[in-house]
Amino acid sequence: MTPFLFIRAKQLKWVAFFLMSACLFFLFSQPNNEHPVISMDGATNNIYAGQSGISLTVNVDQQEKNIGKLVHALIKNETTASFFVTSSWLKHHPKASKLLVDRAFDIGVLVTDSSNEDKIIQEIAAVKKILASHGQKDIVFLRAADGKEHKNLLHVAAAHGYLPVQWSIDLRSQSADSFIKESDKGDIILINTDEDQLAVEKWISILSKKEKLISLSEMIGGDTKIQYIP
Template sequence: MKSIRRWLMSALAACLVAFGCGIGPQVFAASTQANQPKAIYKVDTKEKVVALTFDISWGNKVPEPVLNVLKQQNVKKATFFLSGPWTLHHPEIAKKIKDMGYEIGNHGNLHKDFSNYPDSWIREQVALSEKSIYQVTGVKTKLIRTPNGDFNPRVLRCLNNMGYTVIQWNTDSLDWKNPGVQNIVSRVTKRAVPGDIILMHASDSSKQIVEALPQIITQLRNQGYQFVTVSELLAGANVSSNVR
């Protein structure tokens, strides 16, 4: 009797191990994946809409000419990600962005990779830039593009817990490399897809964007695209997100 009982206990243990190894990790992996915070690169839509986005963290020579181009081209929807120090140093330009009706997002305070620092530092930096932007423009930011686009799952989780949606890009103009006006234009207009988030810069480091931007706008319109803010893009279609 004891030997039968012992055999049954061994068999039961073997079954539990087998099912535990076969099922447990898959369920945990699915749960982890479902709950993993994500950054947004584009939205899935058949409508020909794109979001033009501009990061600004330095200088006052390029931002206003970029705004002038948008006005001349009658582009009423765009999203600007502003750093805290730049906003405080150039409040008149930041206010102009707001007054022209463009969306404003957060681009952090110090231009350093968030993944190299603890959550406490990230929260402090984002709070500082949020305060600066609000002080100058009255905008309480909810979208953030991290400096250098740097993040990892921990950073995303921290920012999500602060109430922020992390915005990346699907098409990178590489305008900050100043590769030539036509290279910038070609890169954007050939890569753009419906629901795209397009990365450009209105910092002084982007020396060719002012000349490239009118061509980008005209060619995208000729392809049938309309321009919306990032928030409008997110509200109108399914989100494509990823952790890279």
């Protein structure tokens, strides 16, 4: 009887060791949170929606003047948005540019001319250079300003490791009430910066109660560090 008990105990020991090893394997083989969770299905395509939360995005072109107000509205409501900027806007609005970097908002490149790859690459380089002067190390996101598919932009994104992101809801083309009713988990929303600041704060507050507002980095599985400093 004793040898039998010894063998059984030895077997149980190895079974326990195997199970522990398997658990450790699966634990450490989980995807890294810094890698996108959105599958590109082999080819680089525009991202129009995520899997959780709602992400507010802003197109910041040469004429945009309300970014400072919008940033403070976001900070006041302890929420976030992701900003797509042009090099021209960055040059003409250094204080607002630095504010975006200092508050660690997601910043991507807004491409207004996708006619050829060289122009896209030049614009990316120009944006990165200006942002670097404010302390921004790198960028991940690209967007065509017209919201359309552009093969040149997709080729550049694929070749250089960027994520092309568009939107599923355009707040510029509908009322805030309609937008709040239609918005759902995973939506990427293009917001209208021409709205009155009080109106913007109101629908941000209402929307945040419906679904958690997250950055694009959070939506694709990365990490973001937003400083809610008044």
